[in-house]
Amino acid sequence: MKQLEKLFERIVSRTKINLRELDFDLDKYVKDILPLEQLTKFYSFYGITSHHPIHFRFKNSNLAGSYFLGICNVENSILYKSDIRGDELKLKDESFQFQDTEIILDVDEIISIKNSLLIKTLVHNFSHDPEKIDLFLIKNTISCPYANIHGAPMDGCFLGPFSTVDLTTLHDCVIGTFSYVQAGRLSHTNVPSGQVWVKYGELFDFKYRFPEEELRHYITLKPGEGAVGRxxxxxxxxxxxxxxxxxxxxxxxxxxxxxxxxxxxxxxxxxxxxxxxxxxxxxxxxxxxxxxxxxxxxxxxxxxxxxxxxxxxxxxxxxxxxxxxxxxxxxxxxxxxxxxxxxxxxxxxxxxxxxxxxxxxxxxxxxxxxxxxxxxxxxxxxxxxxxxxxxxxxxxxKDKIEIGNMTFKGSGAVFVDAFQxxxxxxxxxxxxxxxxxxxxxxxxxxQNISFNIIQPYSRGPLEGLYPSIEIQP
Amino acid sequence: MKQLEKLFERIVSRTKINLRELDFDLDKYVKDILPLEQLTKFYSFYGITSHHPIHFRFKNSNLAGSYFLGICNVENSILYKSDIRGDELKLKDESFQFQDTEIILDVDEIISIKNSLLIKTLVHNFSHDPEKIDLFLIKNTISCPYANIHGAPMDGCFLGPFSTVDLTTLHDCVIGTFSYVQAGRLSHTNVPSGQVWVKYGELFDFKYRFPEEELRHYITLKPGEGAVGRxxxxxxxxxxxxxxxxxxxxxxxxxxxxxxxxxxxxxxxxxxxxxxxxxxxxxxxxxxxxxxxxxxxxxxxxxxxxxxxxxxxxxxxxxxxxxxxxxxxxxxxxxxxxxxxxxxxxxxxxxxxxxxxxxxxxxxxxxxxxxxxxxxxxxxxxxxxxxxxxxxxxxxxKDKIEIGNMTFKGSGAVFVDAFQxxxxxxxxxxxxxxxxxxxxxxxxxxQNISFNIIQPYSRGPLEGLYPSIEIQP
Missing domain, CATH: 2.160.10.10 (Hexapeptide repeat proteins)
Structure with missing residues (x-):
């Protein structure tokens, strides 16, 4: 299992470099976060349908228990019981609207996961980053159980358990336990746990934060223990x-x-x-x-x-x-x-x-x-x-309202309209x-997905790693 | 299922061209040989171990119920419930002895199956063809249930049910029902059913033929019905x-x-x-x-x-x-x-x-x-x-012996020694x-094989075909 251990260490050290400017002790939280011996036990599976274009590429990775659909590239990563659902990716010749500009895709969009560790994480939707419309990239990132990465490309991030990053491009961020962020773009930010934050440019800004003491009973990330709680x-x-x-x-x-x-x-x-x-x-x-x-x-x-x-x-x-x-x-x-x-x-x-x-x-x-x-x-x-x-x-x-711990700024009408x-x-x-x-x-x-099952090496120096696989139509 | 039907027809017509000089009505036997609708029902599987090098490439093929191990390439073929066991292939730097000449392999040997239809067929061992030591090629070939292709590269052949081709390179041959051929090299030959034939150059020649009437109860190939019998x-x-x-x-x-x-x-x-x-x-x-x-x-x-x-x-x-x-x-x-x-x-x-x-x-x-x-x-x-x-x-x-229907010519000592x-x-x-x-x-x-499961498209024009897959270490 030597290679797998090395891979894990490399992911941690690369993510750590990205997060070095934030006051966040990554080592403390990732230590023992993943029982490596579990990683040889579960198969990985991918779906094939006649409705979505497919292209899977897996290289030097462990994919234990993870599921893939659509166009996915995984390199030098550990994906444990995660769902990588590429069934909403943009397709060649489709257009992407960003503010007043319409951009036409010249290739199918791809979910690409590199040097990352995702645990029981959902990846879905498509890149909303207008600078990279054909690449939904997740890189140098570690996510904890039940995190959601929804239309959110990211580089150098740590996502706490039950956190969600929604339609937001992240760079060098920590998203706290059970925090929800939908903010368009965020970098070098440490979002505290229990923060629910929806911001759309200058148009509106919804913010609520859970009482820390109460949230702890439901979910908290403990050093050495990982995610615990109800x-x-x-x-x-x-x-x-x-x-x-x-x-x-x-x-x-x-x-x-x-x-x-x-x-x-x-x-x-x-x-x-x-x-x-x-x-x-x-x-x-x-x-x-x-x-x-x-x-x-x-x-x-x-x-x-x-x-x-x-x-x-x-x-x-x-x-x-x-x-x-x-x-x-x-x-x-x-x-x-x-x-x-x-x-x-x-x-x-x-x-x-x-x-x-x-x-x-x-x-x-x-x-x-x-x-x-x-x-x-x-x-x-x-x-x-x-x-x-x-x-x-x-x-x-039109301007601002505060109710309990919640603060809303901006246009309520735009917020409601956007949500609906x-x-x-x-x-x-x-x-x-x-x-x-x-x-x-x-x-x-x-309705008519065929499921395909892939397994890692079960012995030897490559134990736990999956062979390189490429699947095309 | 259009593409799959086309594929089947193309395999038949290509094999037919190869066999055109033999007095053999391929169409009569392959008609209804394969229930195409069965081909979407069964998954295919391949094994991964740390003991054998792997490299699988599957393209434009149906692999229903078939199993793969080792280094296998399958293109434009239908492999139904067949076993392609590449665990005895020659490896890079190994030597292959042909008579007095030793040849060193500069690449790993590969089983390559092209434009072929194999039904419940076993492919095993390695190419014994000294002209192609790194390629165990099966091309333009149709084989019936329980045929064995053992160390036998072939091009343009039809193998009857329960036939075996052993350590023999075939070109444009028909191997009859329940015939066993081990003859080094054979071309443009129609081997009748029930023939058991072991020949090693000029050294020995063992021949036996089953009584046709009796064999028919055990196994026969009937036009329109396929293989039938006990x-x-x-x-x-x-x-x-x-x-x-x-x-x-x-x-x-x-x-x-x-x-x-x-x-x-x-x-x-x-x-x-x-x-x-x-x-x-x-x-x-x-x-x-x-x-x-x-x-x-x-x-x-x-x-x-x-x-x-x-x-x-x-x-x-x-x-x-x-x-x-x-x-x-x-x-x-x-x-x-x-x-x-x-x-x-x-x-x-x-x-x-x-x-x-x-x-x-x-x-x-x-x-x-x-x-x-x-x-x-x-x-x-x-x-x-x-x-x-x-x-x-x-x-x-030393010369010849006849017992019942069996004729043996050549050196009995060499035969016994070779067999043992x-x-x-x-x-x-x-x-x-x-x-x-x-x-x-x-x-x-x-002991420690991981089994991987792959499935075909279950709907649409590609129904029954498997996506292109490449798996490397």
Whole structure:
């Protein structure tokens, strides 16, 4: 396993060089972050469909338990149980709009991961960097479990557990535990843990920070121990349910799949669940005793239990929904954690937006009215008052508003409009509006994926490394 | 499936051109030979070990159910449930002895399969063609179920079901059903069915031909129906036992594996079996209620049932052994079919050689003495007299001997010596003599193979074709 150990050390030292100007002790956190002996145990897999162009290149890397789709290049990296979903990359001859400029791609965009260590990380969407529209590059970067890299090229970064970088180009940054950043471009910045930050140039700036003491119970990164807390325990508990999926090559669908819907064969269904047309359930999603209405979706690492989603619901990567009733077009953002209980349900009204990285953890039933924006840490109706605003009211904000720990600056109307526009776009991309012929999206294109399994050397000096592989159409 | 259909037609038409001078109606036999819709159903797999150099290149091909090991290149071909075992290829800097000349390889040898259709065919060993020592090329060739291509480069050939080409370079040949050819070099020849032919230059020439009427019950190639007969029924019966192996990714060993032994995870074990040290059981071998002594082996497509192999037994590719007791160093050649019954066992004495393509089908118990050579079609002790000779007696033949349908010309001593030398070499290659440190062979090197699974496009115009794949160390 010599080569693999060397690779790990090299990734750490290169990332460290990038982060040298920040007050951040990388060594302290990456020590023992990865049990190297686990890396020979899990196979890697990639999907082939007739809908997405493919081109996979893997070189001098370990890919244990990771999944690839689309056009991906991985070099000198360790990708542990990560999802590299290249099914939204820009294609040759497509145009990319940046402000007033339209740029036409002359090649297919590629996800390229170099000298990086990604642990249980999701990589999705496409590069939003106008300077590099055909290259979604992740380089000299280390990410912790359940980080999301969403349309966010980065170089020299450390992403804490359950952090999300969304539509943002990063250079030499630390993104703290459970922080969400959507800021366009960021460099040489140490984002503290529990920061939720959405900024769009001078147009708006949404900021909320979780109370540190409370967040610690849910998720924290401990030197020598790695990510710990309720979130990790929760993920650990459902792990065994997934294991059986990985040990069989073909699997019959666990549930009736109606027209236009697709259930990834690496998703878990428990209890009695029902899905409607155009539902999308991604790999590593977990659905238990729930109803998913037409066009609802559950992305990677979602957990939906004892819940009812009425339709056209977006459940973004890593979101958890337990004992909740979501009316139509409710959006639940990345890594949100909604935990009701039996006889203590959450109800969310039509069109409400649960911001990414929201924790709703109830001991009483609670109702969120239709058309609300909700964020932060909410245990009851009292907290809700300090962590929500109606979209109508927010739309009227022109300058600044502060509610609880949240500060919003800029145009509320632009913020609401941008958010709603994005939700519609996600529904379109996911195929929620497929009519049997038009408006095809991921749900329809994911129906006929062939899964291919690749394995590392199991012995010798190359133990744990995968052979060099190149796969083209 | 358009592209796949085109590919099939192109292979047929190219092979037909090569065979145009022979009186052989290829179209008649290949029509409906392959159910194209089956070709999208099965995955292909390749093995990675730290013992063999690897380099796989697959392009514009269907590989349904086929297995690859070593250095293999496949282009414009259909390989259906075939085994391409590149673990005996010559390596860079090794020397190849041809008569008095020693040639040093300047690159690793490669198995290259182009414009060919191989059905349930085994490809193994290395090129024995002194003109092309680094290229084991199979081109414009169609082979039927359970054909063996063993160290035999070929261009423009048709191999009937259960035929074997061994250490022979072929050009524009038809090898009939259940024919075995080991002749060094052969071109523009139509070998009739049931021919067993071993020729080594001017040194010796062994020839036997099965009675056509009797062979037909065991195996025949019918226009429009493909291969039919007892052999095919037999293979069909054990098919379901294999299916479960293909549907799981990891599989615990079905039996205790002692030091130096290896059991391929794509082999079937039924009933109570026992294996000793240095035993090798290859993929697609089937072992039922049998004992395999130290250093015994069972190659691809072997079936061993209710039998006892005392040790250092070679069971060559495709051999079937039922209700038999083989003493030490008994050799059973390619595609031999030994069928005893309960209370009607076959016993084979130490060091006896069952020639490739021998059928022993008993209704009374029978004993083959030690040190005998046995061939042809044997139903009882009476037949045995006409189908065997002691190795001692054969060694004394200097010119010619005829026994039953068998004619032997040349030096019996050279024949016996060459055969025994080859058996020893096979035992060495298989690792039968491994002492815990030295004399490592396939049994030891096969212990830590990682299996990788690749799949074809499941929809669209490329349906059934595999993406282009290149895998290097």
């Amino acid at each position: 979130f990790m325990d929760f993920a650990e508990d459902r792990k065994t349910e997934f294991q059986r999926l990985y040990n069989v090559v073909h699997l019959d669908s666990p549930i009736e799949v109606p027209l236009g819907a697709s259930i990834n064969r690496y998703s878990v269904f428990l209890g009695q669940s029902h899905i409607e047309e155009n539902v999308l359930v991604a790999q590593r999603a977990f659905i238990e005793s729930s109803y998913m209405g037409k066009g609802a979706n559950a992305q990677e690492n979602c957990y939906i239990s004892e819940s009812r989603l009425e339709g056209y619901n977006v459940t973004a990567h890593g979101a958890t929904i337990i004992h909740a009733k979501l009316n139509q077009k409710v959006f639940v953002g990345f890594n949100s954690f909604i935990q009701g209980k039996k006889d203590c349900e959450l109800t969310v009204g039509r069109g409400s937006i649960i911001m990414p990285h929201t924790i709703i953890h109830l001991s009483d039933p609670m109702e969120i009215p239709p058309g609300y924006l909700v964020w932060g840490y909410i245990k009851n109706a009292e907290d809700l008052k300090n962590n929500s605003i109606s979209l109508d009211r927010l739309s009227k904000v 526009h994005r939700i519609e776009h996600i529904l379109e991309e996911n195929g929620a509006y497929f009519d049997g012929e038009l408006n095809r999206g991921h749900a329809q294109m994911g | 052999f095919m029924d037999f293979a069909e019966d054990r098919k379901t036992e294999f299916q479960r192996l293909y549907n799981v990714v990891h599989l615990d060993s079905p039996i205790e594996v002692p030091l130096g032994a290896s059991i391929n995870r794509y082999s079937v074990f039924l009933g109570q079996s026992h294996i000793e040290e240095n035993v090798l059981v290859a993929q697609r071998a089937f072992i039922e209620s049998s004992y395999m002594g130290k250093g015994a082996n069972a190659q691809e497509n072997c079936y061993i049932s209710e039998s006892r192999l005392e040790g250092y037994n070679v069971t060559a590719h495709g051999a079937t052994i039922i209700h038999a007791k083989l003493n030490q160093k008994v050799f059973v050649g390619f595609n031999s079919f030994i069928q005893g019954k309960k209370d009607c066992e076959l016993t084979v004495g130490r060091g006896s050689i069952i020639m490739p393509h021998t059928i022993i089908h008993l209704s009374d118990p029978m004993e083959i003495p030690p040190g005998y050579l046995v061939w042809g079609y044997i139903k009882n002790a009476e037949d045995l007299k006409n189908n065997s000779i002691s190795l001692d007696r054969l060694s004394k033949v 030398h080859r058996i020893e070499h096979i035992l060495e290659e298989n690792g039968a003599y491994f002492d815990g440190e030295l004399n490592r062979g396939h049994a030891q090197m096969g």
